[in-house]
Amino acid sequence: xxxxxxxxxxxxxxxxxxxxxxxxxxxxxxxxxxxxxxxxxxxxxxxxxxxxxxxxxxxxxxxxxxxxxxxxxxxxxxxxxxxxxxxxxxxxxxxxxxxxxxxxxxxxxxxxxxxxxxxxxxxxxxxxxxxxxxxxx
Amino acid sequence: xxxxxxxxxxxxxxxxxxxxxxxxxxxxxxxxxxxxxxxxxxxxxxxxxxxxxxxxxxxxxxxxxxxxxxxxxxxxxxxxxxxxxxxxxxxxxxxxxxxxxxxxxxxxxxxxxxxxxxxxxxxxxxxxxxxxxxxxxxxxxxxxxxxxxxxxxxxxxxxxxxxxxxxxxxxxxxxxxxxxxxxxxxxxxxxxxxxxxxxxxxxxxxxxxxxxxxxxxxxxxxxxxxxxxxxxxxxx
Numbered sequence: 001x002x003x004x005x006x007x008x009x010x011x012x013x014x015x016x017x018x019x020x021x022x023x024x025x026x027x028x029x030x031x032x033x034x035x036x037x038x039x040x041x042x043x044x045x046x047x048x049x050x051x052x053x054x055x056x057x058x059x060x061x062x063x064x065x066x067x068x069x070x071x072x073x074x075x076x077x078x079x080x081x082x083x084x085x086x087x088x089x090x091x092x093x094x095x096x097x098x099x100x101x102x103x104x105x106x107x108x109x110x111x112x113x114x115x116x117x118x119x120x121x122x123x124x125x126x127x128x129x130x131x132x133x134x135x136x137x
Numbered sequence: 138x139x140x141x142x143x144x145x146x147x148x149x150x151x152x153x154x155x156x157x158x159x160x161x162x163x164x165x166x167x168x169x170x171x172x173x174x175x176x177x178x179x180x181x182x183x184x185x186x187x188x189x190x191x192x193x194x195x196x197x198x199x200x201x202x203x204x205x206x207x208x209x210x211x212x213x214x215x216x217x218x219x220x221x222x223x224x225x226x227x228x229x230x231x232x233x234x235x236x237x238x239x240x241x242x243x244x245x246x247x248x249x250x251x252x253x254x255x256x257x258x259x260x261x262x263x264x265x266x267x268x269x270x271x272x273x274x275x276x277x278x279x280x281x282x283x284x285x286x287x288x289x290x291x292x293x294x295x296x297x298x299x300x301x302x303x304x305x306x307x308x309x310x311x312x313x314x315x316x317x318x319x320x321x322x323x324x325x326x327x328x329x330x331x332x333x334x335x336x337x338x339x340x341x342x343x344x345x346x347x348x349x350x351x352x353x354x355x356x357x358x359x360x361x362x363x364x365x366x367x368x369x370x371x372x373x
Contacts, residue, residue, distance in 0.1 A: 065265060069261070069263045069265070070263060072319065074319055089298055089299065090299065117304070120304040121264065121301040121304055123296055123298040123299075123301065123302065125298045
């Protein structure tokens with residue numbers, strides 16, 4: 001067992017390198033910090049509880065999609081009794097999360113979830129967007 | 138008091154009948170080609186539709202996406218194209234789009250139910266569910282469906298953010314502006330027509346403008362011999 005120092009020394013170097021990202025983030029103070037998202041200024045409550053939205057907003061969006069496209073249901077009653085028009089662009093983005101980059105993208109980047117294909121077709125509202133379903137000029 | 142079998146069944150039938158919902162609307166379009174042709178160069182309905190629904194303007198013919206367009210008379214009505222048909226009629230353009238058939242062949246062939254017929258007659262599309270197999274394009278005898286061979290977004294002049302675009306690999310077509318109907322508005326093409334050549338209405342309502350026109354004048358439909366029962370009527 002004359003190789004013991006080399007073996008244990010090598011193991012220590014390996015463990016140090018393998019866990020380097022963790023140490024690096026601890027040193028930079030990044031581990032306890034969540035995504036730096038910009039919350040809407042004028043609204044305090046979402047259409048569902050925050051925990052549910054954080055974990056399952058995609059389920060809600062799929063449910064909304066089925067309701068609008070296949071069941072012709074266009075109104076949603078939230079847990080607090082408020083009524084909303086079911087629309088990703090018209091309600092989520094226009095009414096509250098006015099910047100997709102500052103809300104959706106930041107959280108998705110943080111979670112490593114990438115950009116979902118919703119945005120292949122659905123649009124971000126323009127600052128001076130056309131009024132809903134009027135003929136665009 | 139005794140209950141007889143016949144009386145019991147009659148009561149049941151009456152109860153079932155009274156609880157049944159009123160039949161849904163049956164949306165249809167009536168087109169007056171004479172009014173449409175007053176200004177032969179007019180494309181206002183096409184522009185309004187394509188702007189509203191983010192239809193891309195692609196230069197290459199084989200990639201073109203169309204919801205509403207003009208077709209030569211002979212193409213639109215091949216069975217009416219007799220040898221001795223009026224010469225000017227042969228070259229007249231006819232406004233065509235999805236016929237929202239009562240027996241839509243596109244619905245029968247769609248393997249994912251991405252297209253289906255609603256209770257109000259609209260042949261609807263769920264672009265989320267379309268896998269781009271193009272069976273519906275092969276099935277539609279009117280050429281009313283277009284496939285997105287390329288990403289359409291760079292080819293949309295100005296995106297209407299209130300309506301989604303489509304992705305590459307998805308089929309699209311006219312939906313009778315169901316998103317506008319849900320808000321009590323007429324289809325964009327009907328609203329844009331300066332001659333009021335397009336009349337949109339409920340065929341189940343005898344007093345609707347569409348039914349009145351169909352009662353008063355003779356009308357034809359595209360390729361009725363195929364049994365698809367198209368619901369776009371052309372006044373003659």
